Amino acid sequence: MVRPSQLLLFASLAASVGAQANAAPGTDVNLYDVGGSTIYGRRGPAYPNGEVGVGFGHAFCNAGTVHVPWVTSPTTSGQMTDEHFKIAFLLARESNGRMVQVSKRDSFVKHSRVTYNLGSSQCGTCQNGAGSQFWIGCYDAYSTGFNGDRFNLGPSSEIDPWLGTFNPVGSYFDRGDPAVGGLQANDGTQSLTQSQVAAFDAVKNRVTVAEADLVQSGLFYGQVHLVCEREPLANRGNNLRSARLGFTYGGSWLVSDQGNQRQGTVLNQWTGARVELGGNGTDDGRFAVGVRVTGPVGGVYRYEYAVHNIDNHRGGASFRIPLTAPITVQNVGFRDIDTNPLNDWTFSNSPTELVWTAAANNALDWNTIYNFYFESTTAPGAGGALLDQARIGGGALNVAVPTDVPGGVTVATARTIGSSCGTCKTSFYEHFTNAAAIDLAGRSMTLSLQNGSYRVGNGTSSFRTPAGTNLNLGDDAQVLVNLPFALPYPGGFSTGFLRICSNGFLSPAGDNGTLYIPLPQLLLAQQPRWAAAWHDYAPQLGGSVLYEATPSLVTVTWLNVANSSGVPGTSTFQVQFEPNGTVHVIWQSLSTAGNGYLVGWSPGANALDPGNTNLSAALSTGFTLCSSVPPRIALSASARPLLGTTIQRTTSSIAAGTPFGVLVTSLQEQTPALDLSQYGMTGCFAYTNGGVTELWVPGGATSVSLPLAIPSSMSFMGVEVVMQSFSQVPVLTPLGLIASNGVGLILGPL
Secondary structure (H helix, E strand, C coil), X not given: CCCHHHHHHHHHHHHCCCCCCCCCCCCCEEEEEEEEEEEEEEECCCCCCCEEEEEEXXXXXXXXXXXXECCCCCCCCCECCCCCEEEEEEEEEEECCEEEECECCCCCEEEECCCCCCCEECCECCCCCCCCEECCCEEEEECHHHXXXXXXXXXHHHEECCCCEECCCCCHHHHCCCCCCHHHHHCCECCCCHHHHHCCCCCCCCEEEEHHHHCCCCEEEEEEEEECCCCCHHHCCCCEEEEEEEEEECCCEEEEECCCCEECCHHHHCCCCEEEEEECCCCCCEEEEEEEEEEEECCEEXXXXXXXXXXXXXXXXXXXXXXXXXXXXXEEEEECCCCCHHHCCEEEECCCEEEEECCCCCCECCCEEEEEEEEECCCEEEEEEEEEECCCCCCCCEEEEEEEEECCCCCCEEEEECCCCCCCCCCEEEEECCHHHCCCCCCEEEEEEECCEEEEEECCCCCCCCCCEECCCCCCCEEEEEXXXXXEECCCEEEEEEEEECCCEXXXXXXXXXXXXXXXXXXXXXXXXXXXXXXXXXXXXXXXEEEXXXXXXXXXXXXXXXXXXXXXCEEEEEXXXXXXXXXXXXXXECCCCCCCEEEEEECCXXXXXXXXXXXXXXXXXXXXXXXXXXXXXXXXXXXCCECCCEEEEEEECCCCCCCCXXXXXXXXXXXXXXXXXXXXXXXXXXXXXXXXXXXXXCCCCCCEEEEEECCCXXXXXXXXXXXXXXXXXXXXXXXXXXXXXXXXXXXXXX
C-alpha cells in the first residue's frame, strides 16, 4: 500500500531512459595511470616499410562501494570463465591539425585473468574481502610485459564493450592459434598454448603500427581502456586514459614516456578540438565526436572530425551532419585504420545533410577512430552529428552527438542520465579459490524459509551422529534419493527427491552434473542447488556419504571424505532438511588442501550474480534473500524530440502488483545528481530539478507510455527537458520506492 508520506516524497523529489541490462550499483573502477611503454620488435620489409609492436602498462583501482567479481581463468582444468577485466589499447597521432588512430585493427585486447589486490591506493584504503574479487580501495599495476603477454590477448570483436561480456566457447582462446579441430575448438577449454605463443613473431597480436605512420612528425598518444562488466554507465568516465609517447629510430625503434596524461577518450588530447559524447540510451554504448574547425583562409573553413567508438557494441554505419541549408564542400576525405581503399566509406551531399556511409564489413567498431573532413565557405555553428547503428539490437536506430557543423543547427537528441536503482538477491555464495582460505570449519549455517525466501544466519542446529545408508558414491558421482516429505524451497516450489553429488552439493530439481570445479557462474546458471561445501572429493578413497531419512528430518553427511587425486586431507560436514523447508549446514572439519570451495545457495536459471559474500562475517548478523527479483523500472523516449512531433515517454519493466507511479518532468537537470539514500532509497539518485509530476497507473501492464507533444515553434529549439520515473517496489530499497534512470531531451528541428 502506498502511504501518504511516499506521495509527499514524490512531490519533494520533483522540487529538488531503460536501465542498463547488467549494471551493478556501486561498481566503479578508476584507471589512473598509463606508462612503461615498450617496443617489442618489428617485422616485414626493411625500414620504413615494416610494422612495429608497441606496448604500455597501466594502473587502476577500485573506486566503488562494492567489491568487483574477478575469477581467475583458466581454471585448473583449463575451463575458461568471463569474470575478469578486459583492457584495450590504442595508439593515436596528432599531426597537421588532425587526430588519427595509427594502431591497427589486429591490436588485441588483454584478458586480465589473474586477481591481484596490491594495497591501498588513490581510491582509498584497501578493504579486505573474499577471494576472486577486486577489493574496494585496492589497486593493480600492470607492466608492459604483463599487458603484452600473448597468452592472454584476444580479438576485440569477441567482446561486447557495452555489457563487458565475453563468451569463451568458440573464442580465439578456445580454438588456439593455429586453430585446433573438432569439439576441442568449441568446448570452452583453452586450446591456445604457451608453445603456440612462443612461435609467434615479436609483433603478432600486440599493439601493431606501421613504420610509415611512426616516421611522420606529430604527437603520439597511447590510450588504455579498461572494460569492467556490470559497471554503470555513469561510472565509466574514468575507464579511459591516454599519455604522450615519443618514438625515435636509430637502427631500431625506441619509445619513451613523455607524460601529459588525460582522462577519457584520447580525442581529449587533440589541440583546439571540441569533444562531446553521445550514446544509445541504456541499450548500447557511446561515441565520442571531436571536431576542429580552422580558418577562414581565403574565405574557406577546414572541418576535421574524429569519431571514436568507445563502447558501442552495434557499431556505426554512417556519419551524418544535418544542415539548415545547402552548402558547397570541397576536398572531402575519409580515413579508417586499414590500407584498403575498396572498403572506404562513401560520401554524399544533399541539401539537408552531409553523409559518409560505411562499406560492407567496415563498421566503426569499438576501440576504433575514423576521420571525416572537408572544406566549406560556410562558417561553423553549434549543432550535432548522427551516427546510424550498423547492426540490429536494442535502442534507437541512431546516436546523436553535439558538435560544430557548417551554419549551426540544433539537432534533437535524447540521452540517458544515470541508472535505475534497487537491488535484491535470490542467491548467495562464498567462493574460496584456494582451499587454504576456507574458514568455516567448526561453524554452522541455517537457511530458514520465510514467505517463500531464505533468511540466512548462524546455525541453530547441532551435528547429529552420522547414521543411515552409505550411498557408496565414487569420484564425481551422484545419486537420486526419495524424501519422506515434500520439501519446500524458495520460489514456491517443493520437491520429493534430492540429487546428492559426491562433490559436496545437493539439488532439489534438475540435473546439475557432477563437475568437481566449484564455479559461481554454474551455481547461478543451472538448476537450484545447495552448495554445502562444493569441492573435489573422492569417497572411494576414504570416508563415506550417508543418507538418513525420518518423517521429521533428512540428514546427509559427508563423513571423513577424502580429497580426490590422492591429495591429503579429509572433510566432515552435514546437511539437515526439515519438512518446513529449513536447511541446516554444519561444518565439523574441512580440508585445506586440494582445489577451491564454493558454499551457498541459488535457484539457478541464470540468477543475478550477488557477488561474493564473506560468510564468516555475514552469518552473525544474517541476511534475507528474495524469492524472485522484481524488475527495476526503466525510462526511455520513443524517438528524438523533433519540433512539431509527439513522442512517448515509456516507463518499462514495471513489477507485477505496482499500483501506480509518477513521472517527473523538469526543464533543468539536477547536477550533480541528488543521492536519495538519505531518504531510504539506497543506490537511487534524482536527476530532475523542479518540474511537473504526472501520475501513471499500469493496471497490471509491464509498461506505461505518456505522450509529450512538442510545439512546432522554433522558439522551443534548444530547450532542455529532463525526466525520471518513480514507483513502489518494497523489497528493492528500505523505503520501498525506486527510481528509473533519467532521460534528457534537447528539442530541435532536425
